[in-house]
Amino acid sequence: MALTGKFTRRTFLKLTAGVAAAASLGTLSFRTWQKAQAVEKGDVRVIPTLCDGCGNHCGIYVETKHGRIWRVTGIPQHPKSKGKVCARGQGLIMTPYLRKRITQPLKRQPDGSFASISWEDAFREIGERLKEILAKYGPRSVGHVSHNLPMYTWYGRRLMAALGSPNVFTHATSCNSARNVGFRHTVGGVPGADIENARYMVFIGRNLAEGITPGDVLSLARARRKGAQVVLVDPRVNNTFQMATKWVPIRPGTDLAFVLALAHVLIREGLYDAEFVREYGYGFEHFAKEVEGYTPEWAEDITGVPKATILEIARRLGKNRPRAFIHPSWRGAFGAHYQNSADTARAVALVNALLGNYQKEGGLTFGTSPGFGSLDPAKHPAPPKPTLARVDAEWPLIGDVGSAIPDKILSGDLKALFVAHTNPVMHYNNPAFARQAYASLELLVAIDLFMSETAEVAHYVLPEVSYLERDELVEGVGGRKPVVALRQQVIGKVHPETKPAWEIYNGLAEAAGVGKYFNFTLDELNAAMLAPLGLSLAEVKAKGTVVLNQPSLLGTPKFATPTGKVEFFSTAFANAGFSPVPKWMPPLVMPDPAKGEFRLLHGRQAYHSHTTTTRNPYLLSLSESFAGDRLWINRRVAERMGLKEGDWVEVRSEAGKGRAQVHLTEAIHPECVFIYAPYGGLGKDNPGKKFAFSFLDLVPNRLDPISGSAMVQDFAVTLHKV
Numbered sequence: 001m002a003l004t005g006k007f008t009r010r011t012f013l014k015l016t017a018g019v020a021a022a023a024s025l026g027t028l029s030f031r032t033w034q035k036a037q038a039v040e041k042g043d044v045r046v047i048p049t050l051c052d053g054c055g056n057h058c059g060i061y062v063e064t065k066h067g068r069i070w071r072v073t074g075i076p077q078h079p080k081s082k083g084k085v086c087a088r089g090q091g092l093i094m095t096p097y098l099r100k101r102i103t104q105p106l107k108r109q110p111d112g113s114f115a116s117i118s119w120e121d122a123f124r125e126i127g128e129r130l131k132e133i134l135a136k137y138g139p140r141s142v143g144h145v146s147h148n149l150p151m152y153t154w155y156g157r158r159l160m161a162a163l164g165s166p167n168v169f170t171h172a173t174s175c176n177s178a179r180n181v182g183f184r185h186t187v188g189g190v191p192g193a194d195i196e197n198a199r200y201m202v203f204i205g206r207n208l209a210e211g212i213t214p215g216d217v218l219s220l221a222r223a224r225r226k227g228a229q230v231v232l233v234d235p236r237v238n239n240t241f242q243m244a245t246k247w248v249p250i251r252p253g254t255d256l257a258f259v260l261a262l263a264h265v266l267i268r269e270g271l272y273d274a275e276f277v278r279e280y281g282y283g284f285e286h287f288a289k290e291v292e293g294y295t296p297e298w299a300e301d302i303t304g305v306p307k308a309t310i311l312e313i314a315r316r317l318g319k320n321r322p323r324a325f326i327h328p329s330w331r332g333a334f335g336a337h338y339q340n341s342a343d344t345a346r347a348v349a350l351v352n353a354l355l356g357n358y359q360k361e362g363g364l365t366f367g368t369s370p371g372f373g374s375l376d377p378a379k380h381p382a383p384p385k386p387t388l389a390r391v392d393a394e395w396p397l398i399g400d401v402g403s404a405i406p407d408k409i410l411s412g413d414l415k416a417l418f419v420a421h422t423n424p425v426m427h428y429n430n431p432a433f434a435r436q437a438y439a440s441l442e443l444l445v446a447i448d449l450f451m452s453e454t455a456e457v458a459h460y461v462l463p464e465v466s467y468l469e470r471d472e473l474v475e476g477v478g479g480r481k482p483v484v485a486l487r488q489q490v491i492g493k494v495h496p497e498t499k500p501a502w503e504i505y506n507g508l509a510e511a512a513g514v515g516k517y518f519n520f521t522l523d524e525l526n527a528a529m530l531a532p533l534g535l536s537l538a539e540v541k542a543k544g545t546v547v548l549n550q551p552s553l554l555g556t557p558k559f560a561t562p563t564g565k566v567e568f569f570s571t572a573f574a575n576a577g578f579s580p581v582p583k584w585m586p587p588l589v590m591p592d593p594a595k596g597e598f599r600l601l602h603g604r605q606a607y608h609s610h611t612t613t614t615r616n617p618y619l620l621s622l623s624e625s626f627a628g629d630r631l632w633i634n635r636r637v638a639e640r641m642g643l644k645e646g647d648w649v650e651v652r653s654e655a656g657k658g659r660a661q662v663h664l665t666e667a668i669h670p671e672c673v674f675i676y677a678p679y680g681g682l683g684k685d686n687p688g689k690k691f692a693f694s695f696l697d698l699v700p701n702r703l704d705p706i707s708g709s710a711m712v713q714d715f716a717v718t719l720h721k722v
């Protein structure tokens with residue numbers, strides 16, 4: 001039954017008569033329903049919760065009418081949304097009603113098809129298989145993989161600890177592990193940026209307007225109105241350019257040389273904050289010596305950025321300090337991209353230290369966690385901390401190398417994996433390679449809403465309720481003041497046979513014989529976490545986002561490094577066998593334009609989150625409207641190759657190939673091509689695969705020895721007209 005253009009209260013009542021009707025609603029009918037409700041009077045309820053569209057977890061108010069999701073707006077107090085909701089957050093609210101959801105537990109059959117199975121049987125069979133694997137190979141052969149959402153990491157870690165396994169993974173090595181390693185070992189963590197109060201900002205491959213954080217976009221607009229200058233260092237003009245004052249088209253993969261040259265100028269010209277460096281720096285003289293040779297002339301050769309531009313940017317940073325920064329970034333240029341990415345991150349952290357901007361207005365600020373409590377160990381004993389070494393222990397600077405999982409499966413170290421709210425087959429490695437590895441596990445359990453590429457090769461697929469149908473763990477948001485936020489249930493279950501994650505973990509633990517470590521409800525856990533803050537769960541449920549009345553964090557910076565200082569010289573890097581000071585290192589592969597080689601860049605698209613949102617017909621329709629899956633290529637280069645707008649090309653690397661239509665533009669560096677990241681896919685059930693290829697199809701399976709990152713742009717491609 002689908003809704004027609006003519007929509008009356010009677011059709012609505014007919015529809016809401018049964019769950020089956022609600023479940024069958026598709027996209028267009030959802031939009032029709034939404035429009036019709038704008039003029040209908042109804043029983044409106046407003047519930048504060050968190051969006052689940054990306055890692056921002058923005059605070060949102062979700063409105064229901066007659067018990068159905070109707071509308072979403074932002075919670076002004078939430079530091080990430082600041083009252084705004086992006087296009088993805090708008091489109092995502094139809095998730096509960098999407099037709100492609102998994103509605104029952106599934107078990108893979110010998111012929112590869114799936115048949116439904118009861119929860120009881122699924123839990124029992126999984127428990128039995130798991131016990132066999134533990135007995136045969138030991139707890140180190142088991143692992144848990146999830147997105148880094150508190151709900152899944154907390155329950156996943158506890159389940160693994162209960163089984164004796166240290167192997168808890170996230171997606172970090174295909175997102176930002178290099179950035180994290182660089183910052184953590186230099187300044188003790190990854191700070192945020194006080195965009196609103198800065199006067200001079202340099203964004204190196206951080207694209208606020210497409211890799212969206214709504215609150216930051218708002219802050220940038222406000223800063224611009226106050227006259228701030230905004231420099232975008234990016235091989236292509238990204239959408240943040242609408243709010244920028246300068247575009248610096250850099251040769252991709254060479255940002256480290258650019259940042260080292262900025263440090264050189266700041267030190268040579270005495271523009272840095274010597275007092276800050278004296279008080280908070282460790283090993284400054286080693287770094288100062290290292291950058292002596294990194295002149296703007298030297299960097300111009302490597303980066304293609306004119307030396308005058310480098311001088312100008314360094315001087316303006318120095319002049320505007322401490323209300324000036326190089327943004328710590330999220331992923332873009334140095335998240336998981338090149339073999340030099342972790343050192344690029346270190347250099348960025350250090351230039352900010354030269355500007356003395358840590359914990360200052362208009363500079364970089366560390367947030368702090370609200371100081372949550374924990375369960376009473378007398379009533380709810382916690383499992384002992386696992387003593388075994390992780391399977392990815394050869395990366396001493398980072399404790400989670402999710403992209404190493406396929407190698408660890410193929411080497412026989414990992415035999416059983418639980419995967420929740422993440423799609424590692426598609427997102428962490430070259431998917432063809434990863435699929436073959438994951439498919440060879442003795443037990444793979446996927447907890448998902450949809451038949452992801454990972455679910456397709458799982459033995460059991462356990463269907464979760466969607467984010468609007470469940471409660472989760474309270475979470476802390478660091479900002480100027482710590483914030484407590486909660487994702488909570490807005491509507492009843494659309495499909496009766498789906499379950500929230502905490503119930504699924506309880507069932508798994510019980511079946512594996514470790515149920516005694518899960519003898520509490522989610523409400524009890526949340527109440528225990530909130531107790532030391534003097535907050536009741538009821539209060540947090542009523543407000544959704546609570547700004548804690550604690551003093552502002554600005555003032556004296558604290559650096560959580562071994563020396564308690566900014567480490568210009570890192571002993572941790574030295575002990576791990578790497579250079580203790582960041583020094584120039586080229587990318588592993590430098591494409592040669594003379595041989596027709598390009599670097600393949602990729603990035604976020606404003607209306608998609610990874611490949612998840614391509615399952616949302618409303619958001620996917622925007623891809624068609626905007627021809628959003630075209631491969632950007634420099635117009636002059638394309639014309640030399642005889643390519644016209646919309647021509648099909650095959651893009652080839654040493655690891656794979658893919659087809660796309662080209663988009664000719666002046667707004668990209670001639671030595672690279674660019675594609676938005678949500679497209680492609682191997683899965684039978686992935687609508688994104690009707691569009692262009694996924695960049696990961698072309699990424700060779702090589703991991704960075706420093707950060708474990710998948711080095712997602714450290715290879716060359718060639719283009720061939722189809």
Ligand SMILES: Nc1nc2c(c(=O)[nH]1)N[C@H]1C(S)=C(S)[C@@H](COP(=O)(O)OP(=O)(O)OC[C@H]3O[C@@H](n4cnc5c(=O)[nH]c(N)nc54)[C@H](O)[C@@H]3O)O[C@H]1N2
Nearest residue numbers: 205206207211212238252253331332333603604605609610
């Ligand atoms: N719309 C949307 N927003 C999101 C997400 C999403 O999926 N969709 N996901 C969230 C997540 S998980 C993340 S990690 C963030 C990512 O947020 P960002 O890090 O801002 O996003 P990216 O688009 O990966 O990269 C940003 C820019 O880096 C540029 N770039 C590529 N290579 C280089 C290089 O070698 N040098 C330089 N200087 N620039 C380069 C690209 O052209 C791109 O414009 O976005 C978050 N927000």
Ligand SMILES: Nc1nc2c(c(=O)[nH]1)N[C@H]1C(S)=C(S)[C@@H](COP(=O)(O)OP(=O)(O)OC[C@H]3O[C@@H](n4cnc5c(=O)[nH]c(N)nc54)[C@H](O)[C@@H]3O)O[C@H]1N2
Nearest residue numbers: 171174175421422423427447448449452464610612677694
């Ligand atoms: N091809 C490609 N690869 C990428 C990226 C990309 O854009 N394209 N981006 C890179 C980056 S920056 C990151 S951060 C990672 C992200 O990698 P992932 O962690 O895999 O990304 P997500 O898209 O957030 O999560 C995907 C899975 O969660 C499932 N899911 C969605 N909602 C729910 C829910 O409520 N409950 C449960 N249990 N499951 C749910 C989706 O169906 C999907 O299978 O990928 C990296 N790799």
Ligand code: SF4
Nearest residue numbers: 051053054058086089
């Ligand atoms: S940025 Fe958009 S998709 Fe991400 S959490 Fe916020 S509203 Fe949702």
Ligand SMILES: [Mo]
Nearest residue numbers: 174175176331
């Ligand atoms: Mo990410």
